[in-house]
Amino acid sequence: MSGNIELLGTVLARAKDEGRAALVGYLPAGFPTVDGGVRAITAMLEGGCDIVEVGLPHSDPVLDGPVIQTADDIALRNGVKIVDVIRTVQEVHAATGAPVLCMTYWNPVDRYGVERFAADLAAAGGAGCILPDLPVEESEGWRKAAEEHGLATVFVVAPSSRDERLAKITAAGSGFVYAASLMGVTGTRESVGREAQDLVRRTRAGTELPVCVGLGVSNARQAAEVAGFADGVIVGSAFVKRLLDAPDLDSGLAGVRELAADLAQGVRARA
């Protein structure tokens, strides 16, 4: 069974046709529980996200700030396994028909088996993977498997990436390009700096792929600002925080839906 890379492209193109940016939401699988995580990720899509990233919780999330670290800890303490992450992708996609990506550190994929992971993710209806600690130089094996199984390989670019690296990375990637808005780990920020706009401009110079911006975006105002120069707006920690701060799952889900709706307005009100 082939993965949903084409669906991902269709959804990004539709947003573009509507003259707006796409909204991409992130939550880790298994948080607060496997079933609760499925409901929360589904709620992001119901609230207005176009695309979701399902995080694979990791024991050593070196690129994540305290909010996602806490969520990963909770998920792992509850015993989440890779098979549960795959099941989350499958259930969310089956319930919504939306493009569902997996975001994961590289070691779990390496240990699980590159070919096996790609096959299982594709069979679950996944659209692709974001692999933030797998540099393009080490990615050949994964890209081969991803291509065979119809999965996108989304690479991250950073403000520190020089133009020649941007060209190399975007040539190897598919689906879209994840542009990190700043130098730092995940987490909400007061503002999204000019670095992001410059990075998007430089990235677009060498690729036809859509460029989505992540890191630091947490509200509709910021989403509108980013939507003014990018093809997509990625929000993670702000969703996790809604769940962490809620007294129970139902109010957490309501908070997730509400935030998604706010952000969905933001990406339609380009600054």
Added chain:
Amino acid sequence: MSSDFFIPDPEGLVPSAEGYFGAFGGKFIPEALVAAVDQVAAEYEKAKADPAFAAELEDLLVNYTGRPSALTEVPRFAEQAGGARIFLKREDLNHTGSHKINNVLGQALLTKRMGKTRVIAETGAGQHGVATATACALFGLECTIYMGEVDTERQALNVARMRMLGAEVVSVKSGSRTLKDAINEAFRDWVANVDRTHYLFGTVAGPHPFPTLVRDFHRVIGVEARRQILERAGRLPDAAVACVGGGSNAIGLFHAFINDRSVRLVGCEPAGHGVETGEHAATLSEGRPGILHGSRSYVLQDEDGQITEPYSISAGLDYPGVGPEHAYLKDTGRGEYRAVTDDAAMQALRLLSRTEGIIPAIESAHALAGALELGRELGEEGLLLVNLSGRGDKDMDTAARYFGLYDQGAK
């Protein structure tokens, strides 16, 4: 360059251009760090070609660190080792009390050359942290040290030393609150502050070029020891023995002997409460290949690639990864790795203290325990070279509790 003190790219195990030792090594880092890591590699290449760099490092190692370090024969200790002769390479006598200063001074010079003004580092036992804080004081660099909360407690003396030297010490409360988590936090800092910050990595792990660069700065240990033991014992040792956490002191000792095929290279890993209990940090003995902290090597992990929490009485060895060159030495058979329990290490610590008047670090005591075993295996004709990587002052609280040395209420 003919200096003993800095011998880059020795013959033997130069890694590939991508930083691979066989199947191990590489550069598994986020895009945000690629430019900084490439800058370190480029600056190191330039420094290697610059005689002024080697001269400045040599001056520091001689006049500041006190190199060459002594080689001490320990006959009373060796009586417990089947009568084999044992020589200790005294890295504990270096300024700051361990081998760590060798690498730190080299990288501090690189930091200056790169024009960076801030240094961050991880530390387990505090030996690398103290050495880094020392170099930062010497060179006027801002310094932040990340240390797991478990380790700030069991190595409190070293925390005080680092603060006395002007460093900020951050107690890391995530994960297992030990060395692995300190490295995670240092990486998070580096990603956010990479413009002006050098991550002064403390062991032969991490992304390329760190395993090679740190090895080259420690290679002086083996180069000196090889010459010293030839002079003193008239022949090469049967084995060179060192403790292995990340593996920097071991690779520093081993490297000069790589091409001496008669010399066994024996690394002693922490078996904690015993490998069979699951409470250990014997990565090469019990781990599986995987990626941790930027390179492929053996890693203690579960079937889902989650890193498992290590355990050792020694904060400096309490790490679920190991340098990729050790993984390569293990797989090729050139290196031998054995696991030493907490108890065996602590007995060796006490034995060396009472027979020779040298109190070793608990880390180094793992190598001593390994040497006692090897000596008994080799018999009276045996000749062993052991790296005494650090001194034990920092461990007196742990040792006092272990042996009940406090007047009351201890243990």
